[in-house]
Amino acid sequence: MELELRGLGHDFGSLTVLDNVSFAVRKSEIVSVIGPSGCGKSTLLAIAGGLIAPSRGSAVSLGVPPAASLNPFTFVFQDAGLLPWRTVAGNVALALEGRPLSRKAQAEIIEEVLDRTGLCGFAKAYPKQLSGGMKQRVGIARALAARPAFLLMDEPLSAVDAQTRELLMEEFLALWLRDRVSILYVTHNLDEAVRLSDRIVVLSRRPGRVREIVDVAIPQSERRRPDVASELSAMQNDIWNLLRSEARNADRELLSLERADV
Template sequence: MSSSIVFENVTKTFPSREGEELTALRDVGLEIAPGEFTVVVGPSGCGKSTLLDLLAGLATPSSGRVLVDGVPVLGPGLDRGVVFQQYALLPWRDARGNVEFGLEAKGVPRRERRERAQEYLELVGLTGFGDRYPHELSGGMRQRVAIARSLAFDPDVLLMDEPFAALDAQTRDLLQEELLRIWERTGKTVVFITHGIDEAVYLGQRVAVLTSRPGRIKEVIDVGLGDRRTGDVRSSPEFAQLRHRIWEQLQDEVRQAAREGEEAVARV
């Protein structure tokens, strides 16, 4: 199963130390089709993680609505699995036990939990590592466990907040390929946050570019590279054109943010 996602004129504000409101996102409108892999990029501090928190139900909009299959998001739910940059594994549980954790909360019987945990460890390429504890696993392996844990309770939507940012380049490329394979096999709706333009183009069917804060949707770009796991897609002219297009969009926002910062300093 996969689900549609809609952001309807979503604004999110936070109180600041000065007693004024800080607007992280303003009037965000975005539609994501069931089974689509959408990547969100934007300048630092533009509200990318806030957008994902709203979708996960970890925060509520100040105005507007976030809908999953037409139902407003009012809090966390088992229809959405989240993978963060930090692995957040339980150190006292082995890999299999970590994957089983969400299934326990769902009330899945013990034998079925074990079978399903084993299935998803195999899916992420960790056959034979179920009895290893987090400190016995590499960073890439720990992130695979985190992905398996999020997939095991069969969410309709997979939310990923810069999950590969802390990994070395070789491991990151490997896990990007692995994630595409998992997505193609499971058909989940995926929303993926990243700072990396290459990662965005390689993974996404569409790339949503946010403006500098307050974040708004500047452009949604269709990628259309076909099967990215055949041949060296990253060296193709199409890849380079898409990368440059997104880079130009982001550079415009960085320059605008810098100008606004200089003007704010001049007014003080």
């Protein structure tokens, strides 16, 4: 599936958080959205996935989801969003409930996705017994169970430590290389953006506007190679310079606002 955002704008009351945002996520692409905090990244994702109706513009999905897809546009949330009163298997089952599937078919899907995400012995564990990284694996397993045609990921690795993040990124890329579903990936982490995406959309400070769209031409599978490392880090540096000026200006504006109040 593909997704086109056309002139998106959104207001919360008198506060404009997004303004005239347009870009597209094409088939089998990973597009990440990066920007200073409070620039409307999560709102953008919620609009793209149909959880919030935009104030202006539209999010248009193109293509027909495969027949097997239970939930074509599926989210993976920041802190995994697991229900504490359900076991790991129960949390994955949430993606399958209310669908025309037999109990046996459900159990098979659950087993398969737990296997794929390395959660085999944990089906009966409760979320409180899991580490942050394990929780996020469950979040990804639940998303996979819905057979998504498009994934919307909201800072999925921001709640885990650096080593777990590295590990999960590798696992996640391996999963993606098999299915190649399109992904819209919101993050504040430059390293994640540069390692995972085909394109990086840099948003300005609030109201979020598209500041720049950076293409990463190197295939994801080759980004760990030492000879491309310098190219990637140069790219990371350029984006960081953009973000830094945005963040500084935002701080300055805040300061002048406070002075005006006095």
